[in-house]
Amino acid sequence: MSVVSGTADRYVVGVDFGTLSGRALVARVADGAEVGTAVHPYRHGVMDSVLTAADGRALPADWALQDPDDYRDVLRHAVPAALADGGIDPRQVIGIGIDFTACTVLPTLADGTPLCELPELRDEPHAWVKLWKHHAAQSHADRINALAHERGEPWIGRYGGKISAEWQYAKGLQLLEEAPPVYARAQRWIEAADWIVWQLSGVETRNVCTAGYKGIHQDGRYPSTEYLTALNPDFADFTAKLDGPLVQLGDRAGTLTAEAARWTGLPEGTAVAVGNVDAHVTAAAAQALEPGRLVAIMGTSTCHVVNGIEPAEVAGMCGAVYGGISAGSWGYEAGQSGVGDIFGWFVEHCAPAGYATHEALTEAAAAQPVGAHGLVALDWWNGNRSLLVNHDLSGVIVGLTLATRPPEVYRALLEATAYGTRMIIEAFAEAGVPVDELIVAGGLTGNTLLMQIYADVTRRPLGIIGSTQGPALGSAIHAAVAAGAYPDVPAASAAMGRVDRDVYRPDPDRARAYDELYAQYLRLHDHFGRGGDDVLLRLRTIRNAARAATAVETPAALVEVPA
Incomplete structure (x- = not known):
């Protein structure tokens, strides 16, 4: 399928936010040719033993946190570097799309400010981004699953009978029960994919991919208030923290704000695609x-x-x-x-x-x-x-x-x-x-x-x-659709994606x-x-008990949080 007239010399940017770094890719709209790329490592990496971005306190077993400003740094450094690597005039770029690890989730205020960036919460581990491999909410996931089966919740079968400790609800319940004041302060509980799109466009959205796979959104609704109350009466308001318009993949979330334009070097008003998950967006690239x-x-x-x-x-x-x-x-x-x-x-x-x-x-x-x-x-x-x-x-x-x-x-x-x-x-x-x-x-x-x-x-x-940058290329493909260069994702995938089939046979x-x-x-x-x-x-x-006995920690639930 041909692209919309006049886009043969136009480009899109895909940004893939991984576990340790973010990668920006500049791709040609006409055929997906990859003309420029750059990688920016996260300054704080994965904080899984100490809170290095704050007071350096020891973290409990199975925790994995990140600093959201490390994600902004990818926009500040990798995107301009990728444009320079390809020799691309930013005015030729018509769209930007991003993908993220999931479920990587963070608590914010209603305007998107991460709680960890509030001075009074800087040293509170529960205020930071919980990376996908934060596995400390397994006991909470077990309760979520047991109650769902006990009540016969219709959505549990859509997840193979079990919700993961990695997902939004288990991590949210852990936040509530281990740090109630922080939970109360969190007006939004948002996937990093949607948060970075918010940073780029100034518009809060929720993509159907993370909402469906990680947020238990099925058949047009989240789990009922009655179910959440049965888990914990104070958890009844959890879905209110997931507020934000639910938007389809490939749609336009908004356009680059003036601030995001300064970060990326792209023109203000450039189309911003709805966020996506690194794995799912790769299907289009392949x-x-x-x-x-x-x-x-x-x-x-x-x-x-x-x-x-x-x-x-x-x-x-x-x-x-x-x-x-x-x-x-x-x-x-x-x-x-x-x-x-x-x-x-x-x-x-x-x-x-x-x-x-x-x-x-x-x-x-x-x-x-x-x-x-x-x-x-x-x-x-x-x-x-x-x-x-x-x-x-x-x-x-x-x-x-x-x-x-x-x-x-x-x-x-x-x-x-x-x-x-x-x-x-x-x-x-x-x-x-x-x-x-x-x-x-x-x-x-x-x-x-x-x-x-x-x-x-x-x-x-x-x-x-046929690409070493599958997720980034997939995000670029979605950016091309959001910018109006293709009518839908399959059309863009056919033109811009690539795969070598049957390379290995059993x-x-x-x-x-x-x-x-x-x-x-x-x-x-x-x-x-x-x-x-x-x-x-x-x-x-036994391991966790031994570590807890020797670690010097301040229990999160005992931290006083100003109203």
């Missing part, structure tokens, strides 16, 4: 909006998204949302909360000299026949997002001996994440959501061993997105060998994750 094409966005974690024609309930998935990936389809999401992080942990903390790089370990691991290491691992180093939805679970490696060597453990960890993906694909298929093709995006696509393992384990052809012999190992993975998965033995949960309880 030309994977058709049903049956599952996109696995593999980085620190993995998110799996696929469109379907009909609504279905898939046990343990992250949600089924109409229009959640693209208009007119049911978008399904699942995920693994630790993938690249697991490999990075092993390289950084466990690999000895001679094997202390991914390249060295991958080369040695690639020489091993399937099953020769005698190991099976469970990929729960950061808990389990799908299908168990329990972030108190932890990793397991079975089969270690004195003869085991680092490349063998490394390969077992690669394989474990592939087994987790196969479980997700099989759960979709069993529920009537077909997965015919696997397309991989993200920073791990360059590891050819890992990609071949995924093709062999899942027994499906594996394609690779090898029959290796696939059969992996079937045997996968059977062992399933046995361990169910034993440790479905009630065979709760030792992993007991160990976490």
Whole structure:
């Protein structure tokens, strides 16, 4: 489909806000050609042990916070640098779109001011951004799920039977019960994706993607006041903190304010697209909006998204949302909360000299026949997002001996994440959501061993997105639609997206060998994750108690907050 007349020399900017940095991409509207890019690391990174952006106080176990001004810095630095990298005159840019990790959420005043930027709340951990991998609200998620099933809430089935500790309601309930004055001060509880669009345009919006997957918005409504009251009477007003017009993906949220124009170097009045999630926006970049094409966005974690024609309930998935990936389809999401992080942990903390790089370990691991290491691992180093939805679970490696060597453990960890993906694909298929093709995006696509393992384990052809900047390109595609260059996201995706299909095909012999190992993975998965033995949960309880006994902390609930 051709673009609107006169846009062949026009450009759009996509900004991808990741876990540790933000990336800006300048793409040509006519064909998606990527002409300029820049990355800006977050100055404070992830605050998961101490509140480094404030008083340096120790944080409890399973916390993960961020500084919202680090996000503004991406606009101040990465966007101008990307324009300069491509030699693009800012006046040629007609739109900007953004994507974000989710559920990354923050409390603000009614005008969007983050509570952590108020002087009196600067040292209060609960006033800061809670990153997606803040997992300290698992007990709150457990109560949300139990009550939903007890009351027969109709929305719980849309989320595979369990709400995650990562999502808005669990984190919001934790805020209320651990820091009531901060909860009362929070007039808005907003996804970072929507907050940064607010910063850009001066207009508060809520995108249907995060509202549906992370905010329990189904069939035009949020959970009832009666349900929230039953959870905690003081939680009855929670949905009021989610106020803001709900807007479809690809729509225009507004235009750049004068202040945002100064940050980015773009003209005031440039179209600003509605926010989106990093994984879901990538489907457009990978030309994977058709049903049956599952996109696995593999980085620190993995998110799996696929469109379907009909609504279905898939046990343990992250949600089924109409229009959640693209208009007119049911978008399904699942995920693994630790993938690249697991490999990075092993390289950084466990690999000895001679094997202390991914390249060295991958080369040695690639020489091993399937099953020769005698190991099976469970990929729960950061808990389990799908299908168990329990972030108190932890990793397991079975089969270690004195003869085991680092490349063998490394390969077992690669394989474990592939087994987790196969479980997700099989759960979709069993529920009537077909997965015919696997397309991989993200920073791990360059590891050819890992990609071949995924093709062999899942027994499906594996394609690779034709861009190293999938989320940023997806955001640029949505920006082109918001600017009026294309009539809808599928049209923009067809022109601007790119994918190399069937790059890896399953090898029959290796696939059969992996079937045997996968059977062992399933046995361990169910034993440790479905009630065979709760030792992993007991160990976490012991660990957290020991850490709490030695940490010097000021309980958040005891902090006085001025009215």
